[in-house]
Amino acid sequence: MKQTAKIISTYTGDTSGVCSALFELGGLIVMHDPSGCNSTYSTHDEPRWYDMDSLVFISGLTEKDAIFGNDEKVISDTVRAAEELNPRFIAIAGSPIPYLTGCDLNAVAAEIENRTGIPTLGFETDGMRSYIHGASIAFREYTRRMCNQRCGKVGFGVNLLGVTPLDFSVNGSVDSIRKLITDCGMNINAVMAMGSTVSEIDHVGDADVNLVVSSCGIESAELLKERFGIPYIVGTPYGKQFSQFLMNTLNNKSNFSFTSDTSSNPEIIIIGESINSLSLSEAIRMETKMDVKVVSPVDTPRKLISKSCISATYEDEIIPIIQNCRNIIADPMYLPICPASANFISLPHEAFSGRIYRDKIPNLIGNIDYITSKIK
Amino acid sequence: MLGDNENNHVACVKINEASYPSPFQSGLEYSAPARGTWNIVHTGMLIPEAHQIFVCAQGCLRGVVLTAAELGMSDRFSTIAVSENNVISGDNEELIIEGVTDIINKLSKKPKAVLVYTSCVHHFLGVDLSACYTELRNRFPEIKFTDCYMNPIMRKSGLTPDARMRQRLYSLLEKTELKPDQISIIGNDFPTDKDSELRSILRQKGLKLLEIHDCKTFDDYLKLSESSHCITTFPAAIAAGKHMNKIYGQNHIHLPFSFDCDEITENYLKLCDNLNIKNPDFNLSIENAHRSLETAKEIIGKTPITIDYTAFTRPLSLAKLLLDNGFNVTKIYADTFTFEEEKDFVYLRDKYPELKLYPTIHASMRVLPRSAEEKTLAIGQKAAYFCNTEYFVNIVENGGYYGFSAIINLCHDMIDAYNTPKNTKELIQIKGMGCCSCV
Numbered sequence: 139m140k141q142t143a144k145i146i147s148t149y150t151g152d153t154s155g156v157c158s159a160l161f162e163l164g165g166l167i168v169m170h171d172p173s174g175c176n177s178t179y180s181t182h183d184e185p186r187w188y189d190m191d192s193l194v195f196i197s198g199l200t201e202k203d204a205i206f207g208n209d210e211k212v213i214s215d216t217v218r219a220a221e222e223l224n225p226r227f228i229a230i231a232g233s234p235i236p237y238l239t240g241c242d243l244n245a246v247a248a249e250i251e252n253r254t255g256i257p258t259l260g261f262e263t264d265g266m267r268s269y270i271h272g273a274s275i276a277f278r279e280y281t282r283r284m285c286n287q288r289c290g291k292v293g294f295g296v297n298l299l300g301v302t303p304l305d306f307s308v309n310g311s312v313d314s315i316r317k318l319i320t321d322c323g324m325n326i327n328a329v330m331a332m333g334s335t336v337s338e339i340d341h342v343g344d345a346d347v348n349l350v351v352s353s354c355g356i357e358s359a360e361l362l363k364e365r366f367g368i369p370y371i372v373g374t375p376y377g378k379q380f381s382q383f384l385m386n387t388l389n390n391k392s393n394f395s396f397t398s399d400t401s402s403n404p405e406i407i408i409i410g411e412s413i414n415s416l417s418l419s420e421a422i423r424m425e426t427k428m429d430v431k432v433v434s435p436v437d438t439p440r441k442l443i444s445k446s447c448i449s450a451t452y453e454d455e456i457i458p459i460i461q462n463c464r465n466i467i468a469d470p471m472y473l474p475i476c477p478a479s480a481n482f483i484s485l486p487h488e489a490f491s492g493r494i495y496r497d498k499i500p501n502l503i504g505n506i507d508y509i510t511s512k513i514k
Numbered sequence: 515m516l517g518d519n520e521n522n523h524v525a526c527v528k529i530n531e532a533s534y535p536s537p538f539q540s541g542l543e544y545s546a547p548a549r550g551t552w553n554i555v556h557t558g559m560l561i562p563e564a565h566q567i568f569v570c571a572q573g574c575l576r577g578v579v580l581t582a583a584e585l586g587m588s589d590r591f592s593t594i595a596v597s598e599n600n601v602i603s604g605d606n607e608e609l610i611i612e613g614v615t616d617i618i619n620k621l622s623k624k625p626k627a628v629l630v631y632t633s634c635v636h637h638f639l640g641v642d643l644s645a646c647y648t649e650l651r652n653r654f655p656e657i658k659f660t661d662c663y664m665n666p667i668m669r670k671s672g673l674t675p676d677a678r679m680r681q682r683l684y685s686l687l688e689k690t691e692l693k694p695d696q697i698s699i700i701g702n703d704f705p706t707d708k709d710s711e712l713r714s715i716l717r718q719k720g721l722k723l724l725e726i727h728d729c730k731t732f733d734d735y736l737k738l739s740e741s742s743h744c745i746t747t748f749p750a751a752i753a754a755g756k757h758m759n760k761i762y763g764q765n766h767i768h769l770p771f772s773f774d775c776d777e778i779t780e781n782y783l784k785l786c787d788n789l790n791i792k793n794p795d796f797n798l799s800i801e802n803a804h805r806s807l808e809t810a811k812e813i814i815g816k817t818p819i820t821i822d823y824t825a826f827t828r829p830l831s832l833a834k835l836l837l838d839n840g841f842n843v844t845k846i847y848a849d850t851f852t853f854e855e856e857k858d859f860v861y862l863r864d865k866y867p868e869l870k871l872y873p874t875i876h877a878s879m880r881v882l883p884r885s886a887e888e889k890t891l892a893i894g895q896k897a898a899y900f901c902n903t904e905y906f907v908n909i910v911e912n913g914g915y916y917g918f919s920a921i922i923n924l925c926h927d928m929i930d931a932y933n934t935p936k937n938t939k940e941l942i943q944i945k946g947m948g949c950c951s952c953v
Contacts, residue, residue: 139616141609143593147583151573168542172634173666176545178577181945188547188939195542195877201671204638215541219877234571235667238601238638265573266598471583492580 140452147471149436150304150489151175152263154183155272156231157194158302159354160280161186164336166193166225168216170243171233173198175265182492183269185308193223204235209242213249220254226336227284228258231272237264257283269304269489270411270437273354277330281342281358288343288366295327296388297345297362299370300355303332304489305411307499314503315351318375322385330358347371347391349384352413356439372396372442374414377421377506384417396420398444404431406513407460409468410487412438416447418467421506426513433459436489465513470495481514525878530867534859535851543875548895550910550947551824552703554664554679555581558629559590559949561683563732565625567617569594569610570633570664578631578664584945590625592617596635606639610646615653626732627658627686634667660685677750681757683726687739689762696722697789698741700758701751704914704948711782711799711917712745712769719791743788747771747916749827749852770854771827771912771920773835775800778917799918806925807839814841814932818890820901822847822874825894825909830858832893835921837866844890847872847897872900891932893924895942904935910947 150158153169157179160167169175176196180187184194197212212230220228228250232243247260259279263272277300296319298312306312312332319326327345328338343362348370350359359370369391375381387394396416405428408415412434419430432447433456443449450456457475460466466476467483469490476482486495500508527537555578558566568578568591575593582591594613600606614630630650632643643661650659662682666675673681680701697716699706705727706712716723729735743765746755755766767788769781779796786793819841821829830851833843846869851859862869873879874896884902891905892898898906907927909915915923 139612141595141597142613142616143579143595144617144620145588145592148572148575148579148593148595151571151576153573154576173543173669174574174577174664176543177549178573180545180547181549181943182576182580188943191880193877193880195544195880198540198543198669198875199667200669201667204667219542222878223881233573234596234633234635235638237598238635264598265571266596266601268572471588474588491583492576494580494583 145474150269152267152272154179155269156276159273159276164226168230170197231261233265268436274357277358293325295345297348298329300352305352307488374417379424380421400446404429406430406465407463409433483512525876529869538873542877544880548942549945556946556949564627568631606641631662634665681754692742696741698744701754707914709919773831803918803921806922810925816842818844820845820897822894822896830855907931
């Protein structure tokens, strides 16, 4: 049955996705929620919480305020906090109850902006969709409102789009991508949004090309293409050969598409976020010539869906797909539904298992020996 | 009240200027990374051989599914995701019934009981939960079902989710003949400390003490209904005690946790009176408690001490005890105080007016510098975090302590904490302290 999970985990929700995307950008971010979203986000979805102060809060919505439609409470509380904390911008993201009561979060945001004079973004998240949706709209709307300037460029600049710890954890992968790009003679213009300064992010329009490393970055890439004419390439530089290929593609600003065909009985199945998994599948193909298929359990950009990347979310959808596969690469929390006969290769994903296996998340940028050495 | 003054940017108020029971204005809420307190998953896991099924939105499932995973108990935990489609089409009863049925049918071994946790969504949509449970009981007559709730929107109206969960913990029992020689202590996350006089009083009378923590099987758990008396010490457990009285006919005795020797004595006399026990002489216990305080004072001296509400349900009672015995308590971290703290609040306000109160969830606590100018001893994880100290007593929710022995044990803990630094960042982020977390 769809929507049930006997044992596997749940991906990070869209409300947390908004917070994760905007965490380092100096804003005041409000989850309009009674409670729960805050501790879930700060415990399981945000590895930066302890060491990096960011103004992420919940509104503490009560039953009474929800029933009587008292939006004034969240508006005035946010205005008061903004006056005290002086954020660069404000964001307000919804959760299940504001969705049920039809709270107009864009109107709430407009009212907050009217009272504070601080740019305010409203996000119609409802806690019922995945982090991909939340982070995507957060990156897109931040870009739309805050990244309007171009100040001239120095050298060939690349933006990394769709970067959050939910897909890249805090294991050095992002730094490795930076190094790979600079080693190839290109410059990092901005990493949206881990490790770049706010000024760098706000000049994201100065880049020559965008590299979209997770599906959280597709919508902002489309916007930057439309607004500034910046082309984008989709892929995460995993493995030696695929990384080199991707760097050449970036340098030439040429077109690239993932392999779209695969056999009905692939030798390897990867379960995970579409762009990361497709990139890993491409890297494995190049290095082993083996047949790989991706199962994407979270929101997948339509143009990435193909025979080699299928969408399946629930246990009952995934189990039949993987039942005869020889090698399965997935987060360890998928192990209980994998056939005993399969060779299971653990690849923890922060957006699925949270902090549990954080210390075991490998950095595969430029080198996938960790994976290929385990394939049978 | 903090926040009334626009120029008051510091999240702090002296107790003589503070309102009771809520010294701080409500507003946006911060979540400090101190995770030792239990949540409804931890509490529900106390029922042996039971399976938990949470029915809620994906974002809400995330926290509880990983709580179970960190406990290493994913095999006792399942989920049903409520989607936008269910909200619009109104088929939530069907989703619950068919979803729970699907999960039970897939389990390799049928559980003795299933705890179905519904959420705020069901509350707001008016889902007919009773019809759902009736149908599930028809489909699985061999399994006992109970209704549990993850509805944090009720935090500030009626029974809190925490109190309700402690009540539902005993909802699977069956009415039976009461045994006059069996007593239960209910609603606590931790088993009552072996040193507590509460245990020795019952033992001397030849009474058997049964707590849910003693139950290894579901049949053991069912024996909790045989107790003639049930004792609560936790304010959030009072509703559970009333439930035991109303449904199973047990005599409920509430003996509030306290650090005040007179109140502890009063509690024990109340217990003895209810159980027809001759009043014991507590002079030796009181003397031992005071001796422990003197020893701790000699070692700790005038070192600043900070206390938070997650360590003990009576932070003000603890502050009173320590201040009256010459310790240098400087800060209390608490957002509100329970009704049991009113006398202590008034006492401290009058006798120690400079004592500072800090919130833990107020938005400004995110940016308030977390540093201690000098060595600080914290009691509780949040106090340790906000003071950025590695000298702290790592305890939550009374830690099973009760009575005069609680004072003695805490003094030992304070000396140990004062002498031996801890890895604060690592320890306080472990969820559900004492509940077998694997992270």
